[in-house]
Amino acid sequence: MTARGPNGAAARIRRSSRGRKLSTPDFLAHHPAPRADGRLSIAITYLELAKADWTQRSKPPAIAVDIAEDPAPTVATYRDLYDAVGRPWLWYERRAIPDIALAAVLTTPGHELHIARHDGALVGYFEILDGEIQFFGLTLDYIGRRIGPWLLDRAIERGFALGHDRLTLNTNTLDHPRALDTYRKAGFKILRREEKDVPDPRVLWPDVYRWPAR
Secondary structure (H helix, E strand, O other): OEEEOOOOOEEEEEEOOOOOEEEEEHHHOOOOOOOOOOEEEEEEEEEEEEHHHOOOOOOOOOOOOEEEEOOOOOHHHHHHHHHHHHHHHOOOHHHHOOHHHHHHHHOOOOOEEEEEEEOOEEEEEEEEEOOEEEEEEEOHHHOOOOOHHHHHHHHHHHHHHOOOOEEEEEEEOOOOOOHHHHHHHOOOEEEEEEEEEEEOHHHHOOOOOOOOOO
16 A cells, blocks of 8 residues: 655555554665675765766755754764664664764864754755765655755765865665765766675664664
8 A cells, every 4th residue: 555655755554563554655665674694785886076077956945944064063963863864774884883983073173064954853964074975865754855956966065165176975775766866967976886795773773773664
């Protein structure tokens, strides 16, 4: 059975053990089921953008989205952002490191965290360090509303404003199915690809990364 998700996307309807209706957006349907060995096979694509190749292709979103840098994010604030944006895509690396290590990342010279909000609600964020867009994404409620390409342009704009001649990022096969295409349309070129087996966060933290996704 399908219904319309929060962004208008089709979604499969399921029920929890308590009978509550749950929906899984179709753009998460490519995630494989957890394996018995607790590992997850992914393909990572590394990309690079030269300033001359940047194609600004986005129009401002139909809603007012404000972007503000958090100059001194706390570990707790960052973990909330990372979870809200990254959990559906099975981001786990920053969850796995202890607070002291994460604090060191957040206070690294040159690290920047920019948060997008609409009427106070979290839309997404991007994170830049040493010419790399380390993390970039939207919360599920704002996917499919033409905000992603616009926010990507703002991340690229900021990266070049910091004086970098080239910007890098990576995406993997757990990300949004159109993520790679979005980056390439912005002008990013593929540098290399690699396949890896990584820990499956749904096995490490089953109470957080529930399966099927919801």
